Amino acid sequence: MHNISRFKKVVGASLTAGLVLLSLGQMPANAATAPTAAQIAKAMNTPTTIKFWTWVGGIDAEVKAFNAKYPKIKVVVQNVGQGGAHYQKLRAGAASGKGLPDVAQVEFQYIPTFNQIGLLADIKPYVSKDFNKKFADWTISQVTGPKGEILAVPQDTGPMGMLYRKDIFTKYGISVPKTWDEFAAAAKKLNAADPNVYLTNFAPNEAGAFNGLAWQAGTRPFIPKSASNYKINLNDAGAAKVAKYWGDLVTSGAVSADPAWNNDWYAGFNNGKYATWLTAAWGPLFLAGQAKDTSGKWAAAPLPQWKAGQNVSGNWGGSTSAVMKASKNQIAAAVFAEFINSDPSSTSILSSAPQFLFPAATAALSSEKFIADKPAFFDGQQVNKVFTSINETVAKDFSWSPFQDQVYQEWQNTVGKAIATKGDVTAALTALQDNVVKYAIAQGFTVSK
Amino acid sequence: MESLKKKTNKESIGLLFVIPFLVFFVISIVAPLVYSGYLSFFKKRLVGGSSFVGLTNYVQAIQDQEFWAGLKRVGLFFLMQVPLMLLLALIFALIIDSGRIRFSKFVRVLIFVPYAVPAVVATLMWGYLYGPNYGLFAQLSEYLHTPKIQFFSETMTLPSIANIVTWEFVGYNMVILYAAIKGFSTELYEAAEVDGAGSWRIAWSIKVPQLRPAIFLCLIFSVIGSFQLYVEPTQMLNLAPTIINNTYTPNMYAYNQAFVSQDINYAAAVSFMLGLVVFLVSILVTVMARRAQQYEKGVK
Numbered sequence: 001m002h003n004i005s006r007f008k009k010v011v012g013a014s015l016t017a018g019l020v021l022l023s024l025g026q027m028p029a030n031a032a033t034a035p036t037a038a039q040i041a042k043a044m045n046t047p048t049t050i051k052f053w054t055w056v057g058g059i060d061a062e063v064k065a066f067n068a069k070y071p072k073i074k075v076v077v078q079n080v081g082q083g084g085a086h087y088q089k090l091r092a093g094a095a096s097g098k099g100l101p102d103v104a105q106v107e108f109q110y111i112p113t114f115n116q117i118g119l120l121a122d123i124k125p126y127v128s129k130d131f132n133k134k135f136a137d138w139t140i141s142q143v144t145g146p147k148g149e150i151l152a153v154p155q156d157t158g159p160m161g162m163l164y165r166k167d168i169f170t171k172y173g174i175s176v177p178k179t180w181d182e183f184a185a186a187a188k189k190l191n192a193a194d195p196n197v198y199l200t201n202f203a204p205n206e207a208g209a210f211n212g213l214a215w216q217a218g219t220r221p222f223i224p225k226s227a228s229n230y231k232i233n234l235n236d237a238g239a240a241k242v243a244k245y246w247g248d249l250v251t252s253g254a255v256s257a258d259p260a261w262n263n264d265w266y267a268g269f270n271n272g273k274y275a276t277w278l279t280a281a282w283g284p285l286f287l288a289g290q291a292k293d294t295s296g297k298w299a300a301a302p303l304p305q306w307k308a309g310q311n312v313s314g315n316w317g318g319s320t321s322a323v324m325k326a327s328k329n330q331i332a333a334a335v336f337a338e339f340i341n342s343d344p345s346s347t348s349i350l351s352s353a354p355q356f357l358f359p360a361a362t363a364a365l366s367s368e369k370f371i372a373d374k375p376a377f378f379d380g381q382q383v384n385k386v387f388t389s390i391n392e393t394v395a396k397d398f399s400w401s402p403f404q405d406q407v408y409q410e411w412q413n414t415v416g417k418a419i420a421t422k423g424d425v426t427a428a429l430t431a432l433q434d435n436v437v438k439y440a441i442a443q444g445f446t447v448s449k
Numbered sequence: 450m451e452s453l454k455k456k457t458n459k460e461s462i463g464l465l466f467v468i469p470f471l472v473f474f475v476i477s478i479v480a481p482l483v484y485s486g487y488l489s490f491f492k493k494r495l496v497g498g499s500s501f502v503g504l505t506n507y508v509q510a511i512q513d514q515e516f517w518a519g520l521k522r523v524g525l526f527f528l529m530q531v532p533l534m535l536l537l538a539l540i541f542a543l544i545i546d547s548g549r550i551r552f553s554k555f556v557r558v559l560i561f562v563p564y565a566v567p568a569v570v571a572t573l574m575w576g577y578l579y580g581p582n583y584g585l586f587a588q589l590s591e592y593l594h595t596p597k598i599q600f601f602s603e604t605m606t607l608p609s610i611a612n613i614v615t616w617e618f619v620g621y622n623m624v625i626l627y628a629a630i631k632g633f634s635t636e637l638y639e640a641a642e643v644d645g646a647g648s649w650r651i652a653w654s655i656k657v658p659q660l661r662p663a664i665f666l667c668l669i670f671s672v673i674g675s676f677q678l679y680v681e682p683t684q685m686l687n688l689a690p691t692i693i694n695n696t697y698t699p700n701m702y703a704y705n706q707a708f709v710s711q712d713i714n715y716a717a718a719v720s721f722m723l724g725l726v727v728f729l730v731s732i733l734v735t736v737m738a739r740r741a742q743q744y745e746k747g748v749k
Contacts, residue, residue: 204691264688
């Protein structure tokens with residue numbers, strides 16, 4: 001008897017302790033009331049170690065800048081793979097509830113996907129009061145959750161513009177197209193004059209680029225009504241316009257449809273097969289690395305517009321730093337994420353060699369040094385300045401699906417395939433819509449038109 | 450009594466030797482298999498969580514045309530690639546064994562070296578050579594004014610992959626066959642020589658028939674390898690993105706179901722179906738090999 005009651009006591013005590021621990025562990029996640037400034041200051045002055053997963057190379061420099069202000073917080077940086085490999089580890093962590101970092105890099109396009117599986121913490125209570133002013137407007141709408149949470153800190157972005165070969169344009173008497181109509185006419189003119197040169201290449205394996213162009217044209221494919229109810233409109237007027245436009249151009253043969261991100265494609269830029277690249281703000285530097293033989297011949301301009309006189313763009317790519325809900329040090333993690341992406345001592349590193357990211361922080365975008373940069377590859381043009389003003393024209397209210405990997409894969413199998421085979425791109429867009437709706441319903445969502 | 454004790458002692462010592470293997474076997478093979486099997490009876494959704502669904506995933510897999518299309522594709526790949534590869538391996542093994550060529554050790558290493566190249570690297574390298582505009586073969590065709598071969602066209606993509614796989618594994622199979630030949634007793638060769646057989650005759654009538662078990666071993670390895678084709682086509686996604694897609698091979702399909710569509714349960718079911726097919730094909734190959742042998746014995 002004695003033994004049993006003792007056993008009960010021990011078990012009871014450890015159970016209670018466990019429950020207390022459990023509730024303590026959940027505290028940061030449930031924090032309804034924001035910690036006071038003093039509490040945050042105290043947290044930042046307590047020796048803490050946080051883990052940070054990112055594939056941005058050399059980010060130790062930013063961590064150093066952070067530690068100059070917060071020496072008590074130790075940041076362990078880990079590169080667990082780029083893109084897919086990195087996300088898989090996040091998913092595994094989410095599934096097992098173990099092994100997650102405190103802060104992780106998450107691209108804008110995957111924020112709703114990871115929010116859906118409950119990975120991201122709401123850091124609104126921990127970030128500074130003027131958080132929203134620190135970043136470009138449209139990026140704030142990207143990191144804001146359906147309930148007004150702040151789910152991540154914008155790091156870098158990819159507002160879309162047009163890089164073009166000045167020499168080829170001059171040679172064939174083409175002026176920089178201001179509208180998509182002018183662009184199509186120029187494409188036909190150029191390819192007729194020299195069948196080996198294309199005004200641009202429309203890659204059948206780059207859903208992100210298509211998405212950015214459709215974003216410009218006004219598509220709003222996913223509108224969340226609630227956590228489990230979405231309005232899905234992948235073939236709305238904006239997307240349909242873009243699909244028809246590029247379908248026609250590719251079918252006519254005036255624009256090539258080579259797959260991107262392989263040697264042949266890189267060589268195409270280097271050998272003058274493609275006269276423009278419709279790309280994001282991170283594109284200029286990437287191109288300078290791949291098409292060295294054409295240095296000095298390129299220039300940057302905004303995207304052509306659907307209506308003359310308009311000035312709208314879309315975004316392709318870019319990342320954030322997100323705090324994990326499972327983190328036990330959410331305050332330190334959130335302050336760190338905000339600091340490296342907005343403090344000038346850190347963003348000046350982000351936006352210059354060798355990282356060369358196009359920053360999301362407004363202070364970094366307006367910094368003299370950043371705007372004054374005149375790369376030789378673009379014949380001394382202030383390319384950053386061009387993209388900084390494009391950045392202000394990115395439409396604000398675009399949102400992503402809660403299962404973006406699947407959407408991109410379906411895009412590849414429908415729209416991408418139609419582009420590569422010169423098929424009916426408009427019909428393919430309808431198939432994309434149908435397949436994604438089917439998937440959403442199978443996953444338990446309700447879909448409203 | 451004593452002898453019985455001895456016997457049990459002996460048995461337990463044997464068990465002792467096997468335990469290290471058994472532990473790792475259970476942890477890394479049996480446990481994941483059992484867990485996958487368990488998972489395959491559930492369905493987890495993004496909204497609504499996980500629920501037991503019985504055999505639904507298997508029923509879905511049996512009716513899944515994309516799964517069967519992938520299976521058919523790797524079946525075709527097996528029929529196209531394996532005979533060629535094994536024939537080449539056999540020829541190389543016989544040539545090197547004949548001692549008729551110079552630097553035979555060097556040649557042996559040269560043929561084997563591709564096996565040491567990681568499949569990812571091999572595919573990148575071949576992908577570069579295959580490039581439709583600026584690849585080596587395309588440039589050669591341009592130089593010679595012959596039509597360019599479109600390695601990533603609808604019909605050529607599978608042969609292009611088969612070529613890479615053959616390049617990678619011909620040396621591996623050659624080494625197995627060569628090692629087998631080295632194990633044969635040379636008395637028969639001498640006897641045949643005395644009877645006036647040339648080296649061709651010796652190769653065909655003495656070496657090849659004895660090589661049968663080794664060839665059979667290579668064949669079984671190849672069945673498994675072919676049906677699990679994954680690395681090469683995955684690495685070629687950016688080269689032929691609309692021909693090689695997420696359902697190109699059953700393994701790619703299972704991977705995509707798990708990690709793109711987030712349907713780990715269905716992926717588990719597809720993997721088990723694939724395992725079953727590989728098992729059945731292996732048995733089929735074994736039975737056919739036995740039949741062939743018995744038939745020949747009967748003829749003699």
